[in-house]
Amino acid sequence: MVVTSSVLDATLCLLLVSAAVVTVVTSTPETPAGDGRADAVAETLATTTATVNYSLTSANASESGDSGSIDASLDRATHGTLAGLLARAAVANVTVDGERTTRAHDGFRRRIVRRVQRVVRANRTSVHAVWRPVRGVGIRGEVLVGGRPPPNVAVHAAVLTVPSSYPTARDAALDAAERDGMSGVANVTADRTVTGMFPPERTRFALQETSTAAETARRRYRRVEALVGEPPTRDLRSGKMYAANERLTAALADRLERGLRASFADPVAAARSVRVGSVRIVVRTWS
Helix, strand or coil, X not given: CEECCCHHHHHHHHHCCCCCEXXXXXXXXXXXXXXXXXHHHHHHHHHCEEEEEEECCCCCXXXXXXCCCCCCCCXXXXXXXXXXXXXXXXXXXXXXXXXXXXCCCHHHHHHHHHHHHHHHCCCCEEEEEEECCCCCCCEEEEEEECCCXXXXXXXXXXXXXXXXXXXXXXXXHHHHHHHHHHHHHHHHHHHHHHHHHCCHHHHHHHHCCCCHHHHHHHHHHHHHHHHHCCCCCCHHHHCCXXXXXXHHHHHHHHHHHHHHHHHCCCHHHHHHCCCCCEEXXXXXXXC
16 A cells, blocks of 8 residues: 555654655656756756655664664655755755764665666766755755766856755744844754654654654654753653653754854854755756
8 A cells, every 4th residue: 555645644754764665756758957057957856756655664773772673564655856855865864963863764865866867867967965954063964966076177056945844944043143142043943953853743643653653753863862962851652742852952952052153153144054944956067
């Protein structure tokens, strides 16, 4: 059975659960991206759509030190532009100071990369999707298709900005910078980031299930807690997600504030670099 929409599907998407057995069915012709120039490639990414079918698999127990596994039982499907799918893969591939938050999405990411390679079909082309909630804090997610340009060659570039599925934060960060300085920027950024990673009601709903999805979500939450220095909360078992998220947000805000103070002298400048709600995709071509 293939399930394409439900509350749980939305939760699984936002929690970035495992996508291991993946096939991609394109709804547009398999043609090269124009003349290979950056703007033509970017247009292809923005307009070519695909459906991704994937099967859930057991969570990677090594991520949190847990043992055991849960058998996969559901197939899933998601649809969007190649740019949107790249954005989702970038957000899934989040690292904190270089440490992965989960490997559950690796199969999904690999197959999206292969699909984009087939559509672009051009040597001397790279596509780099990057999600970074705010500059200078060591938290980012990225996907690279193709190699990087060699030095000393003329490079053409085009940029796409794609929604990340996380709440937007820049306007609120600018207000907080004027009101509360650097700590305000850190608090807003942390709040939107944690809410994007673990929407309270959807996460609570997912964790009530006895499934691969629930176990993967739980392990990912524990992993993020460990990476930001927050002791494991007991509230995940009782479903008190708002309280759990408040603690995780406070720990992340402390970490972000230290990074922002080291990177910016001005809170307003820090707020202007906040990009929680978007993924930047840069297409580069060279001769």
